[in-house]
Amino acid sequence: MDAWLDRILAHFFYSEGGLVGDDEPFVRYKNVLYDRRRGVAHTRTPVVKFRGKSETPVVQNSNFFPHRTKKRLPSADDADVTMEQATDSRSGSGLVADTVAGRDWSRLLEDLVVSVLGALHVADAIRSGAVCASWHAAYVAFRRLRLPSPRQPPCLLYASDAVDPGAAALHCPSTGATLRIPFPLAPLPRRPLLGSGHGWLVTADEASDLHLLNPVTGDHVALPPITALHHVERGADEQGDPAYLVYENLVEYRYSTRRFELDAEPTILEMDRAHEFMYYRVVLSASPSAGRACVVLLLHMPNGEVSFARLGDDRWTWVAPVNDDDDDDDDTGLPSRFGYRDAMYSAADGLFYLLRLDAFMCSLDLNGPSPVARKVLDYLPKSVNPTKYLVQTPAGDILQVWRTKDYMDSSTPVHFPPDYVDDGERGMDPCLELNTIEMQLYKVDLRRQRAELIKSLPEYALFLGFNGSLCLPVKDFPGLKPNCAYMTDDSVEYVNFWKLNRREICIWSMAEQGMSKLVDVSPTTYPWLNWPSPIWIQPSFF
Known part of the structure; x- marks a missing residue:
């Protein structure tokens, strides 16, 4: 001491x-x-x-x-x-x-x-x-x-049996220290962790409505409810219980008529589980302490649509796609309605950037009276399968990070509690793990609208997962490993449908193209609970 x-x-x-x-x-x-x-x-x-x-x-x-x-x-x-x-x-x-x-x-x-x-x-x-x-x-x-503090190293926030259900653990890989902090909302093991940025978490309540929470100060802000999305209504399921009706309005091929038709029937989601299907990514432009200067960008079902809200808004604003019937080349809507899987905000130009599953990118300007989207990169071949992230380096370069995963059998099965009941849809598999097997980096040239494959980031460390992706200079955080990616499990399907299976918390070396586990933060090999999935956060008092 x-x-x-x-x-x-x-x-x-x-x-x-x-x-x-x-x-x-x-x-x-x-x-x-x-x-x-x-x-x-x-x-x-x-x-x-x-x-x-x-x-x-x-x-x-x-x-x-x-x-x-x-x-x-x-x-x-x-x-x-x-x-x-x-x-x-x-x-x-x-x-x-x-x-x-x-x-x-x-x-x-x-x-x-x-x-x-x-x-x-x-x-x-x-x-x-x-x-x-x-x-x-x-x-x-x-x-x-409200005095300023030094730039904070990222910490892993997780629920653990070693701490009270009303608390969370905060582990810093840069220093090796672990801190117990209170979790002021519902017990963390019952709260999904859907995103983080600027020291704040994005979580959902029992009705699947989104909230922003600063785990250090306990401050929280309610976002517009799920029914404030353009295609969601409150209704009932087949048993008459409260549920959400999601009108996806997807065009599907009907074998009976041998043609494509609009499916107007709603998808029914249980209220307490709607967050497992509805939300893909949540990105913040600024700290919520900035008030209406904080814009929350939401990628959601069906299949990666885009909506946003400013703090204090009552509703989510849907970003509509280009009207296919409009021949005007100056149409400023999204180039496509679906397929967006990640996004980032650049403070350098005040724009959001959206990344589609095929590596297509567009910018999104939300500073005016209506959204303005512009294509900045066409799709890339052989790009559909990897999980993709957008991240900006301290030098201002934008990177696409491709993370390829595969299901594997673990030699160390997880323990299912005696009272666990399988939902009957996927089955219990205590040995099932989803692991990273490859990672690729692409540097995006916005002016030439092309992406260049790069092999390393010798001066930086990446932090990837449900969090807003980070790229930090290791010279400012001596405990971090250069040319590495610190990763958490962020597969929506695997995290939510196999909640008791083991999460991937690891460090990927770009030089060795291999994995090492995060240094143990307790005598237990896996101190974190498998749900909610742990998440990276840069702690902040504001």
Whole structure:
């Protein structure tokens, strides 16, 4: 514990920073100035850094400390240690070690603790807020000020038998740490995890209506209900129980008439299971804390249609396809109604990009009064079978990631509980696993409208699954493996119809074209429950 706190304080004391200029936005909290735009905290406690190779600490901005020679740091026995004595320490740890002899961490100045919290990862900040009452008060102040935090490494959020049903586990592969956090809605084992982005989860309630949830803060936002989709109505099933009627309006071939006809009969979905069939992908343009600036893009049945909603909307807006009867070349509808399997939002140009199962891509502009779609890439041959993802690199390049999976027999069968009842549709197979067997990367050239096969991403790590796909520079997260994809199971059919079978949580090496499992996060080989499928998330306080 002491070593961990030493590391945190040393990180703070030896961080760079100067005074905030008069022309920069900042907020003052006690003795600290916070630059919101730059994410820098400036305190009356001296900031120490080393010049070049010199080991002599140099106090910056000494004119900002009117009582520098008599300023005292707290310790358990209130030792008479002046700031001059502290800054004269020649060792990197002396500034901390010489002033906290009694280790009474609870007596650290609140503004100092607030500053430290702003430099930590979310998981460390949460743990710090639980150290003692005074640190918790600083944590509350830090949250109230909405101060920026460093960019967070992705964490695996999952339900586990090792934690309370009303909680979730958050494992960070970059640091190896696992944190238990409360899950404020229904117990996580009863909540599907349908997507994530900007630190928020997308989940569904017992009526299959979508909600956005920040698992760190407990904040949640209800999205328009499932009946607010253009083709869904509330009705009853054959037994008279409440159900949803989904009017897919698909054209099917009738052998009796030997022609294609419109099928106007609705598909009936049980209310509590409709989410298993209805939702394919959910993508957020921004954090829900941004209000109506957050646009939620939804890919849904039948067969990958597209709808969207802004926070606060009562209904989903369906993105209609091009009218086949319209000869106008300027038609701005979707090039096709069906087939979309993934999407991403690019903050660089403010556009969504849609990916069809045949690798066809189009942009979607939702900034105007009506949606505007434009083709950016034609379909690619031999592309239908792999699961496909869209992801943008930090350099701004757009990638298509193709993930080929196959069903295999596991040598370690899963255990079915005695009270498990098979639905009779697919049968129980405790050895069935869906595993990744191949991965391909394509760099998309938007200007030339073509895709180029690439072999590696030596500077990056990918995070793929139900989450909004991520591509992160490994130099910013030293614990991550370069040229690898961290993957979770995201097959809607396999996850929902074989709920008790084992999930694929793994790391794919582009160099070796092979799989390795994620480092065990508990004494149990598979600490996560098999349903809901674990999901990647970058924790956030906002």
